[in-house]
Amino acid sequence: MIIFMWSGPRNLSTALMRSFENRNDTIVHDEPFYAYYLFKTQLNHPMKNEIIKNYPFTQNEIIKKITKNPKNKIYYQKHMTHHIIKNTKLTWIKKGYNCFLIRHPSKVINSYIQKNTLRNINDIGFKKQFEIFKKIKKNNSKFTVINADDILINPIISMKKLCKKLNINFSKKMINWPKGKRDTDGIWSKVWYKNVIQSSTFNKFKSEKINVPKRYSKIYDESLKYYEAMNKYSL
Numbered sequence: 001m002i003i004f005m006w007s008g009p010r011n012l013s014t015a016l017m018r019s020f021e022n023r024n025d026t027i028v029h030d031e032p033f034y035a036y037y038l039f040k041t042q043l044n045h046p047m048k049n050e051i052i053k054n055y056p057f058t059q060n061e062i063i064k065k066i067t068k069n070p071k072n073k074i075y076y077q078k079h080m081t082h083h084i085i086k087n088t089k090l091t092w093i094k095k096g097y098n099c100f101l102i103r104h105p106s107k108v109i110n111s112y113i114q115k116n117t118l119r120n121i122n123d124i125g126f127k128k129q130f131e132i133f134k135k136i137k138k139n140n141s142k143f144t145v146i147n148a149d150d151i152l153i154n155p156i157i158s159m160k161k162l163c164k165k166l167n168i169n170f171s172k173k174m175i176n177w178p179k180g181k182r183d184t185d186g187i188w189s190k191v192w193y194k195n196v197i198q199s200s201t202f203n204k205f206k207s208e209k210i211n212v213p214k215r216y217s218k219i220y221d222e223s224l225k226y227y228e229a230m231n232k233y234s235l
Contacts, residue, residue, distance in 0.1 A: 002067070002075045002096030002167065006132055008125025010083060010111035010167045012148040013102045017078045019159065021184060022177040023166075026074040030058075030186045032066050033083035040085060046191045053185060059207055067095045074168060081125035081132060082086070090135065097166060098136050100129060100232050103148040105223035106210040113216070121219045130226035145233040152205035161235045176201045 003020075003142050007013040014030075021028040035055035044049075056062050066077055077096075084090065092234060108124050120149045121127050136143045151158040155175050163170040179200050212220045 001166070002077070002217065003099060004077050004079055004093060004096045005099045005101055006081050007101035007103075008108060008129060008130055009080060009116075010108045010124070011101055012065050012079050012202070013044065013080070013101060014193055015199060016101060016151070018177045018182075018196060018199070019174040019202075020074070020076040021182065022173045023074070023171050025072070026076050027070060027076070028184050029077040031078055031080055031083065031188075033079065034186060034188070036087060036088075037064060037080075037083035045188075047188055051186070051188060055138060061113050062173070063089065063092045063146060064185050067092050069095075073099070081129040082122055084128050084132070090132070093132070093136065094139065094141065097133070098132070098143045099162075099166075100133055100143065100145045100230055102145060102227055102234065104210075104222055106212050108223070109212050109216055109220055111223065112212050113213070118216060118219065120223050124223065125162055126181070126223040126226040130230060133230055143233075144235065145230050147234045149205060149232060150235065152202055155202045159235065165235065167201055181213070 005013070005016065006189065017028050017030065019059075020026050035052050036059065037043075038045055039052050039057040042048075066075075071073065075096075105124070105126060108126075112118055112124055116123070118124065118153075133143070144164055145161065145232065146158065149222040158172045159174050177200060179196055179198055181189060181193075189197065
């Protein structure tokens with residue numbers, strides 16, 4: 001089966017990819033549309049030219065690869081919603097099971113601005129994630145929403161629920177994995193994956209009140225609207 005896991009940046013997406021990759025029956029794909037996104041937008045991301053040089057950046061080539069169902073394997077794909085830009089085809093999402101990994105926008109924004117310049121809501125993916133979510137619902141396709149905080153609060157229960165929705169067996173290997181880099185990590189891992197490379201399980205949940213800087217209040221308010229609409233369906 002093919003799993004499309006949709007999330008924005010500064011979520012639990014890479015740790016969740018580690019969790020699935022540690023299963024014996026799963027192969028993973030790290031951000032298939034990243035090179036495409038950089039090629040089309042020409043945004044000045046770290047390693048931009050190297051990423052474009054090393055990965056497919058045309059839609060047709062990417063779509064052909066991510067919709068090919070491997071035999072006897074789960075094909076788990078970590079997709080960043082902000083990589084899906086105007087005129088990006090989305091008919092292919094019917095060929096897999098779509099999951100939506102969400103995280104409260106206050107946490108996403110405060111994490112994002114530590115390393116990035118937050119220009120608008122598109123940078124953190126909530127709007128596009130909700131558009132894809134609505135598209136799946138409109139098509140009456142099966143979907144799952146999972147909240148990153150729920151995973152951190154109780155990884156075993158959350159992963160068991162997720163596996164049940166996906167109709168796959170839960171594996172204890174999803175809770176702990178070996179530290180270190182992976183060949184399956186994008187080459188951008190040297191910039192963004194420092195913490196997860198050192199991890200061997202999900203982080204402990206921290207209950208904390210986060211205040212979003214006022215200059216991001218408009219982005220926060222709109223993101224919160226999309227987050228709350230999707231969170232109603234979370235496991």
